[in-house]
Amino acid sequence: MTVVVRWTGLEVLALRKALRKTGRDFAAEVGVSHRMLTKWETRGEQITPRAGNQAALDTLLATAGLEAQERFAAAVTERAAAVQDARAEELLRREPRYTKSPVDGKLMVTVDEGIYLSGPKNTPAWTEAYLIDVYPVTNADYARFVRATGHRVPQHWPDGRCPDSLCDHPVVWVTWHDAAAYAKWAGKSLPTSRQWEKAARGSKGRTYPWGDEPTAAKCNVLDSGMGRTTPVFRYQSGVSPYGVFDLCGNTWEWCADETQPGRHELKGSAFTSPFTRAAPSLVNDADATMFDNDTGFRCVGAGP
Numbered sequence: 001m002t003v004v005v006r007w008t009g010l011e012v013l014a015l016r017k018a019l020r021k022t023g024r025d026f027a028a029e030v031g032v033s034h035r036m037l038t039k040w041e042t043r044g045e046q047i048t049p050r051a052g053n054q055a056a057l058d059t060l061l062a063t064a065g066l067e068a069q070e071r072f073a074a075a076v077t078e079r080a081a082a083v084q085d086a087r088a089e090e091l092l093r094r095e096p097r098y099t100k101s102p103v104d105g106k107l108m109v110t111v112d113e114g115i116y117l118s119g120p121k122n123t124p125a126w127t128e129a130y131l132i133d134v135y136p137v138t139n140a141d142y143a144r145f146v147r148a149t150g151h152r153v154p155q156h157w158p159d160g161r162c163p164d165s166l167c168d169h170p171v172v173w174v175t176w177h178d179a180a181a182y183a184k185w186a187g188k189s190l191p192t193s194r195q196w197e198k199a200a201r202g203s204k205g206r207t208y209p210w211g212d213e214p215t216a217a218k219c220n221v222l223d224s225g226m227g228r229t230t231p232v233f234r235y236q237s238g239v240s241p242y243g244v245f246d247l248c249g250n251t252w253e254w255c256a257d258e259t260q261p262g263r264h265e266l267k268g269s270a271f272t273s274p275f276t277r278a279a280p281s282l283v284n285d286a287d288a289t290m291f292d293n294d295t296g297f298r299c300v301g302a303g304p
Contacts, residue, residue, distance in 0.1 A: 004061065004076075007054045009040040009047045011076065015061060016041075018072035030056045073165030097243075099131065101301065104141055104186040107134040109243050110304055116198040117205025120281050125194055129303030132191060132199045135232040135245050136170040136253065136298045137182060139163070145182050152178075156293065168231040170251045170296040176264045176288035179254045179297035188299035190256040193265045193283070195300050200248070200268070200280035202241030207279055209240035209247045216275040219249030223275045229294075230271070248278040251296035252286075259285040270294035 004011050016026040016037075027037040032053060040047055049057065061072065097110040108131040118125035139154075143162040146153055153160045154173035174182075176190075183189050191199070200209050208214070216223040218238035220230045232246050240247050247268055255265040263285045269278040272294045277284075286295070 004058070007049055007057050009042070009044040012037070012049070012057065013041045013044075014075040015057065015064075015072055018068045018075060019060070019064060020068075029060060070164060073163075076165075098134070099304075101131075101133075101186060101188065101299075104137075104144065106137075106141060106186075106299075108132060108301060109134050111195070111199050111242050113303070114203060116201065116203045118194060118197060118281070122205045125198075127194055127198055130191075130195055131301040131303060132195065132242075132244060133298040133300070134243060136251060136296050137179075138168055138232055139171045140167040142171040142174075142182065143167075145185055149181070149185055151181055155291075166229075168233070169229040170232055170246065172229065172251055172293050172296050173291045174254075174296060175291045176254045176286075178291070182297070183299045186299055188301045190254055190297060191300040193255045193257045193267060196247075196253065196255055196267045197280050199242050199244045200240050206241065207281075208238075209244070209280070210238050214275065216278075219246075219269075219275075219278060220271045221249040221269055221273055221275045221278055222271065224249070224271070226271055228271060247280060249273070251294050252284065254295070254297040259283075262288055264288055266295065 016023070019026065021029070023037055024034050027034045030037070030053060040049060048054075061069065064072070099108050099110075100106070101108055111127070111130055111132055113127060113129040115124050115126050117123070139157075139162045142154070145151060154171060156166075156173050157163065179190055201207075206212060208218070210218050219235055220226050229250055232250070235246065235249070238248060239245055249269055250271060251268070252266040252270045252273075253268045255267055257265045259265055266284040266286055267280060269275075
């Protein structure tokens with residue numbers, strides 16, 4: 001079920017429409033006047049109901065039928081996607097480093113060639129220029145791949161269909177082979193661990209994408225208390241020096257490198273991981289056939 005972290009007038013309106021209630025009926029269920037409800041819906045994102053009213057809204061959402069919950073989730077997701085698309089288009093206009101991948105349509109950013117500080121000991125290492133996905137591959141991205149190729153769907157999609165409430169969350173329950181198949185379809189590849197780490201830490205060896213301060217609130221890890229994946233653009237303050245999101249937390253990400261035959265590196269930690277595992281310099285690996293609810297991926301492409 002979709003959980004609302006902070007109710008505003010926009011979510012209130014979305015819930016009323018999802019429940020298919022008139023303004024007066026909905027206001028009565030929340031326990032406010034129709035005039036107050038009108039004020040919330042008119043002011044939209046600029047207004048936040050009081051704590052008691054938010055609790056009442058939480059209850060209404062939790063006790064709504066499944067179809068109403070799905071309508072609410074779809075409305076919230078569509079709005080978030082529209083905001084993301086608008087931001088992407090603005091970045092494309094303003095920043096020459098950004099581009100859109102021609103096959104999967106994902107926003108990518110250029111990481112320049114040069115030396116960066118790698119690993120726990122900050123060892124100098126070189127990379128050629130490359131492009132990397134700004135966001136991890138989402139369920140919506142993966143659904144397009146499935147439709148185009150007939151590839152098997154992840155096990156958390158009910159009836160083989162991507163849930164509306166998870167469209168902007170990173171896809172999970174994918175093996176390394178699934179991730180590599182998506183990358184091949186998209187005309188890209190999985191990142192090497194060096195490419196992934198440089199995109200996360202920048203050229204000067206930041207401990208975390210945002211700097212050197214160990215701030216768990218800047219990513220979706222176990223300490224954050226979310227308990228599940230979150231939209232890939234949620235943690236704005238955790239962005240890397242190159243403008244790449246979710247490189248700490250949310251999901252582990254498959255890399256191209258083999259640590260031994262049949263095992264590949266994972267980077268970044270997940271919502272199931274303690275913050276102590278979040279530093280991009282740390283190494284994890286898994287069997288290529290492993291799939292779990294906290295493992296996803298992103299892709300890279302040839303540099304400009």
